[in-house]
Amino acid sequence: xxxxxxxxxxxxxxxxxxxxxxxxxxxxxxxxxxxxxxxxxxxxxxxxxxxxxxxxxxxxxxxxxxxxxxxxxxxxxxxxxxxxxxxxxxxxxxxxxxxxxxxxxxxxxxxxxxxxxxxxxxxxxxxxxxxxxxxxxxxxxxxxxxxxxxxxxxxxxxxxxxxxxxxxxxxxxxxxxxxxxxxxxxxxxxxxxxxxxxxxxxxxxxxxxxxxxxxxxxxxxxxxxxxxxxxxxxxx
Numbered sequence: 325x326x327x328x329x330x331x332x333x334x335x336x337x338x339x340x341x342x343x344x345x346x347x348x349x350x351x352x353x354x355x356x357x358x359x360x361x362x363x364x365x366x367x368x369x370x371x372x373x374x375x376x377x378x379x380x381x382x383x384x385x386x387x388x389x390x391x392x393x394x395x396x397x398x399x400x401x402x403x404x405x406x407x408x409x410x411x412x413x414x415x416x417x418x419x420x421x422x423x424x425x426x427x428x429x430x431x432x433x434x435x436x437x438x439x440x441x442x443x444x445x446x447x448x449x450x451x452x453x454x455x456x457x458x459x460x461x462x463x464x465x466x467x468x469x470x471x472x473x474x475x476x477x478x479x480x481x482x483x484x485x486x487x488x489x490x491x492x493x494x495x496x497x498x499x500x501x502x503x504x505x506x507x508x509x510x511x512x513x514x515x516x517x518x519x520x521x522x523x524x525x526x527x528x529x530x531x532x533x534x535x536x537x538x539x540x541x542x543x544x545x546x547x548x549x550x551x552x553x554x555x556x557x558x559x560x
Contacts, residue, residue, distance in 0.1 A: 325351040325387045327394070327476055327506050329532070333380035334367055341367045343530030344381070349506045351475070354498060356517035357510040359527035360553050365510040366404070368527065369478045373401045385475070394476065397428065400469030404481040406461035410454035414444065414464060417453060421468060428472045442467055443493060459490060466494065470501070479509045483516065495520050514546050526552055 332345040341364040349355055359365050370376040372383060374396065384391045385398065409417060418435050426432070433441075439449050442463040453461060462482050469477050479498075483491045498507060498520065508525075511517055517524060524535040526549070539545050 325385060325475065325506065327383065328386055328391075329372075329381070329383045331381040332368070332371060332378060332383065334364075334371055334376065335379055340530055342371070345527070345530060345532045346381075347525050347532040347534070349476075349508060349525075351506050352503050353522040354502050354507045354509055354520055356521035356524045357508055357527060358512065358514070358517055358524055358549060358553075361512060363527045363553075364530060365527055366480055369401065369480055369508075369510060372476070372478060373399050375401075398475045399478065400472065400474035400476070401478045402462065402465045402469070402480060402482045406458070406465050408453050408461055408464055410452065410456075413450050413452055414439070414456070414460075415449045417464065418467065422471060425472050430473065438467055438471060441470060441497070443490065459487070463490075463494075466497075470497070473501070473504065475505060477505050477507045479507065481510055481512075483511075483520075514549055518545055524549075528552055 327349040329345060329347050329349075332342050333340075334342040345364075345368065357365055357368070367376065371378055372394065374394075384393055412420070415435060418438060422429065422432070422435070436446075436449075439446075444460065444463060448456070448460065453464065456464070466482060483494055498509075502522075509517070509521060518540055521540070523537060524540060525532050526535060535545075535548070539548055
């Protein structure tokens with residue numbers, strides 16, 4: 325399965341953010357979406373999740389030559405700033421989320437098993453989420469797509485709020501599930517992209533371009549990316 329973007333355009337007033345972005349993302353890989361702050365990474369994610377309408381262009385899923393539109397159910401989106409009903413406890417939220425998505429869940433586990441998956445301790449499960457740390461809130465966001473397993477997973481800078489141990493746990497979870505998903509990971513941290521991602525897509529001056537896979541693990545990776553991005557002006 326592939327997620328194909330064709331000539332994506334998005335502007336805000338006179339400011340052009342995406343100016344014909346096109347790329348093909350394949351199932352089974354984790355893609356790093358790299359770009360400077362303000363390059364349009366979040367705007368692109370908001371368009372793919374249909375939070376924002378496109379000005380021009382299209383995107384769709386393709387499998388065995390058959391194309392279909394990307395639906396809401398196909399996409400899991402982890403926001404950089406967690407958006408959760410903070411008046412609920414972690415346990416209440418997870419129970420509610422499972423109840424409303426039960427028909428989408430293929431391998432239903434117990435609520436405590438899901439909490440164990442992301443290392444949220446038993447004493448924290450009954451606390452109001454408004455009292456959770458930023459990292460714990462991001463864990464709750466990530467739990468949602470571990471449960472429903474959408475085909476396309478968009479991650480907007482989610483690992484930057486985790487400590488070293490938790491970030492490693494999350495990276496291992498993403499690696500373990502990538503075979504059945506298209507995972508796109510937005511970041512501006514080059515080392516994180518090189519460590520986690522199978523492929524790199526660079527958002528530069530409103531367009532997307534790939535980086536040679538061989539370059540990803542090479543000593544020249546950082547200098548090559550800096551050369552590509554150093555002259556970019558803020559667009560977003």
